[in-house]
Amino acid sequence: MTLKTALASATILAACMFGSASAADMTVGFSQIGSESGWRAAETTLTKQQAESRGIDLKFADAQQKQENQIKAIRSFIAQGVDAILVAPVVATGWDDVLTEAKDAEIPVVLLDRTVDASEDLYLTAVTSDLVHEGNVAGKWLVDTVAGKPCNVVELQGTTGSSPAIDRKKGFEQALSGNDNLKIVRSQTGDFTRTKGKEVMESFLKAENGGKDICALYAHNDDMAVGAIQAIKEAGLKPGTDILVVSIDAVPDIFQAMAAGEANATVELTPNMAGPAFDALAAYKKDGTVPPKWIQTESKLYTQKDDPMKVYEEKKGLGY
């Protein structure tokens, strides 16, 4: 763990030095979807911070959830002759024309956090996390933690049909398969919200003998876990001890819960998608190194041992 952290920080340090040396004077346009969630706001903040620390002139455009605004923004970036364009695409389809225009103008495009249904040669690379892997990391943690003891798991799914809900469920089930001591006894949607997370957890507790038959909770995002933790407390049980809590996203509030011993683990969906993107761009500009078509961000596991209060303080100011 320490070796990994040291390696990671060394890489970041090297990237910063390297980046600031060659990425300076670069002008990058960034078309952001909007600010529909705290995570998105944090991504915007971090992108601006990353650009500033590398001396990149960042032109920021907020699309307010509309693809037409993103296309307009990309066209205006092309007209301004920027050196590169970052896009967090709001939808997957309808990008071929504008991406071709960027390609014709020889401006590399990097996709952030989501991908598009377009030919791969129309963009330089995509920086995203692997949702299945996130679920897998959460599942592995639970398998290791219960260490062979029988354990009934309840699952709070994301919005029915959304790709994070499908993939995080899939990854978690993959990690659990082959461990017959772990069983998902109930699985319901909590719509990614605190209110529904709390309401659904209340019903789980009633349905499973007042919660005595539940050994762990897996929530597809931290907000539902925060709501469920309150429900567990109100039922007279101790979250984190009586019922293990593992979730995904790593928003600041879950670190407060972890510091209080009420949540056990969270898998980070890093809002720093721009850092790897800028690194790839700098290398590409310097000597034409073509990055792989998909740069996977790290899905880091945080537990109560990782000084949750310190992480909370770090994350608090990012606009989550």
Next chain:
Amino acid sequence: MNALKSHLLRLAPQIVVLIAVVLLISLAFPDFLTLQMQNGRIYGSLIDVLNRGAPVALLAIGMTIVIATRGIDLSVGAVMAICGAVAAASITSGHSLVYTLALALAVGMLCGLWNGILVAVLDIQPIIATLVLMVAGRGIAQLITEGAILTFNHPGLIFIGSGSFLGLPMPVVIWLAFGVAITLLVRRTALGMLVEALGINRRASTLSGVSTGVLLIAAYILSGLCAAIAGVIAAADIKGADANNAGLWLELDAILAVVVGGNSLLGGRFSIAASLLGAMIIQAINTGILLSGFPPEFNLIIKAAIIVLILVVQSPRVRDLSAWFGRSGSREAAVKQEAK
């Protein structure tokens, strides 16, 4: 005594449906009816129904009055988000609980006043007038919370969402008390009758000397107030104001509760108690589905089925048809009615 009897007769369909739903759930899940004391409060699924149904029940009170005036208020979900955000912002910036609550409720009433003026003074159709705030309101709430979930730790404010009084969760106490208070207000005075007159024929009421403009605005202010209380409860429940999700689509649940309560969307006669029963029917179905372990998709299908069923029964054509088919039956019923 007679008045009580006719009142119970009016509520009979809703009571029957509620009992049927509860019995159905307890068949599938016998523990549904179990109640026990835990940490000085009653604990059980039935209490969950009352507690989780609080926001919709509160919204339904205001919505009943607005619908009785032949209007509709689509903005209540967004007003919930605004008032929750205002309460969270106020308490986190160090204001007292009383100031915070007064501010949140005042903002809710202000939203209602805006709707009321659009409808009563500018004569804009209610569905359009309140659509404005439904869309803009969530944006206002996001401005207040700056897009994030604004969390707070003030024990007084949290008590409103998850505290208990006489063993009942606070939200239940609040909606029951508020429902009784508004029912007494409209039924012990002429207000209820005036609202019904206004809903049936505004022009005729105006000509009869009712100040319909003021009454109409007051109805929307009441709806805003109800949404404000619901918004504060929703925020206090999760110790945070979630501008993106608080009260999302609840305006539709509130309208559904009013309709399930047997109130006509065409305005006129109304019953707050029936709407509250309607809200509990909806919540009982929701909670029942969560307990049953069915996939969540069933929730929406069952809700839709109820709307369709009620709309079909309410439609004039079906009423004509049933009158035609059951002419002899209705005559018998009429005879029975006379015999009583």
